[in-house]
Every structure is written in structure tokens, then in C-alpha cells.
Amino acid sequence: MEIEATSADRNLLLEMKGELDHHGARNALRELELSIDAALPKKLVLDLAGVTFMDSSGIALILRAQQRMQLLDGSLLVRNVPQQARRVLDAAGIGRLVTIR
Template identity: 50%
Template sequence: MAVICKAKDRTLYAAIDGEVDHHRARQIMGELVRQIDVTMPRQLTVDLGGVNFMDSSGIAILLRANRRMGELEGSMEVVHVPEQAGKVLRAAGVDRLIKFE
């Protein structure tokens, strides 16, 4: 599984692993949004510590999750961002829209 989620007390923790590219983006995005819709969290933490490659598909995944959390009046943060993924996200300005640890 590309996304492993744990929910507790309206907090959702989602760990993404492996490659985040156009081949896996639909699966990752679908599972993440499904988990958000099921748990209705106030806080979403996305852990990218297990990601070994990310392309622009990762940007879309995080922006869609952030938009959904905004619709729920919740907040989102991204933790354990690997160097390569961080470069992609910073180049696109995602770090100005979403809190990064």
C-alpha cells in the first residue's frame, strides 16, 4: 500500500512511501482523500519520510489534500520531507501554502 493511515481523535496521520509519480498518483490521491472523507479530521499530518522519489504528481496530491482539509475547516502539515521531494515542493511554492516541518 502506498499510503498507510492512522486516525485518532479527529487527527489523521498518513505515511506515504515509495515513488510518488504519475504511475502511483491516482492510487495515493484516492486513498488519501478517501481516508479524509471517512475520518473527517481536524488535523492531517502527511509523512513523506518513506518517499524515495517525487515528481510534480506529488504537488497535486498535497494540494488536493490541503484543499479538502480546508473544506472541512481543518489544517494540514507535511513532515519528514526528503531532500529531493523538498526541492520539487519548494520549486513549486507549495511550502508557502502548506506547513512543512
């Protein structure tokens, strides 16, 4: 799992590429935490266009991102979700908790 972070004006974009499974999510979660701590964003965008596979570990990462943004009084947007990942998110009802476009 690769994550490319771009930060400007308290907006943080994390572009994720690869498999967001148990192994990938562990490193991705660490990078997510470090990026949020460094940028202290008001808006976090997780771009999943490059995600080739996602399981429940990806759900945990998204919920952790949501939790961190709530602590910062910020917002989270998940965008460009591939079809397979979208099925996982829809099955878990994540769209009720997080904005997905």
C-alpha cells in the same frame, strides 16, 4: 505507493512510502480521499519519510489534501520530507501554501 493511515481524535496521519509520481499519485489520491472521508479529520499529517521519488504529481496530491482540509475547516502538515521531494516542493513554492516541517 503505499499509504498507512492512522486516525485518532479527529487527527489523521498518512505515512507514504514509495514513488509519488504519475502512477503512484493516482492510487495515493484515491486513498487520501477515502481516508479523509472516513476520518473527517481536523488535522491531517502527510508523512513523506518513505517517499523515494516525487514529481509534480506529488505537488498535486498535497494541494488536493490542502483543499480538502480547508473544506473541513482543518489543517494540513507535511513532515519528514526527503531532500529530493523538498527540492520539488521548494521549486514550486508550496511552502507558501502549506506548512512543511
